Amino acid sequence: MRSLDEILAISVERKGSEAAILQDIDPPKSAEALAAIPDDRWLSAMSKAIFCAGFNWKVVDNMWPGFETAFKGFDPAACAMMDDAWFDRLVTDTSIVRHGPKIRAVQENAVYVQEQSAEHGSFGAFMASWPAEGFVDLLAHLKSEGTRLGGTTGQYVLRVMGVDGFLLSRDVVARLIAEGVIDKQPTSKSAMRAVQAAFLEWHQSSGRSLTEISRILATSIG
Template sequence: MTKTTIGSDGKCRCAWCDTAPDFDVYHDTEWGFPVADDQRLFEKICLEGFQSGLSWRTILTKRENFRAAFADFDFHKVAKFTDQDVERLLQNTGIIRHRGKIEAAINNAKRACEMIEQEGSLAAYFWRFEPDENEVGVPQTMSTSPTSVALSKDLKKRGWKFVGPTTMFAFMQAMGLINDHAEGCFLRPEIDEMRRSFIRPT
């Protein structure tokens, strides 16, 4: 069974909150909350890509720097970034200076613009991949799923980069497409209620 931890406020949370001091706030206010905002969905895709091979804490502590560097992840603006912008970003010590990941974020912004034309919104596209409740099973025991594999495959076919099945599973966890809070975590029933009342974008 997935472990939980008791915080200084007496609340039972997912055990990973203990691994960094700033995780409680992220856990309590963001992780697993269903999201239908295109800009936030794009931001998460990019940040998950930058996290590849690194820890989420590394990305979370630099998130405001990423937002400043990437125009608050307005994909219409990022799609217009040039080679000069890539070189500028490679000199930015506040972000992860990885050419492939920077170029992937710009590429994905262009693909996001295409997706808006094809699907109406990013949210409408991603929520089509909301898995059946029975697919995930015991919380936080999987790093990929059949749906994350299918989403990764479809995005790659559309030209997106740094969107492997594990990255897409983490994206689904964070954006509320699944409720992967641990059994016993105080937020699990709250997220269930949020997901029940959430209006799926179409």
């Protein structure tokens, strides 16, 4: 496995400079900043990632004000209590993407957000309490306890909200394969553990965030 500096050199050769590689990524938020994010913004981010999955992101983004209105600002208490009449209105509401299972996922994730908020004080506090070295476990928790939050959907939610972590995009996976960390798209627990170990090794040797490392790996290929 190459050092991160060696992989960065490959990226710089391809992209021109380190600044060009990292210019459009936001640094991870502090624990305090994550804890301060209201629960409705977490549910909104989850829902947006879910509706974007397999769909045109720009279309969803342009429609998002309509989503915010239709789902009552993604207030978890309101969404968790979604009744059949509200659901029926949503599946015919032209201001949103009318996808029944994804609409139902909003309700189910509202319950998930409420449960974690009740236990930890807020969903943001729950996120802030999770150590970076357990990022793979956090992804597994989102997949098992949330709805439709597995795979890259959960990873995108965490990235958008400022949690330090990696995105297993096609290019990142290609670099991990090239470095001998994995031999294919990681789906098993053992493969995900190997990915996490590699990222932590690069993190400890470089002092860079997992977010930066993820971008460096991606730009060394794509």
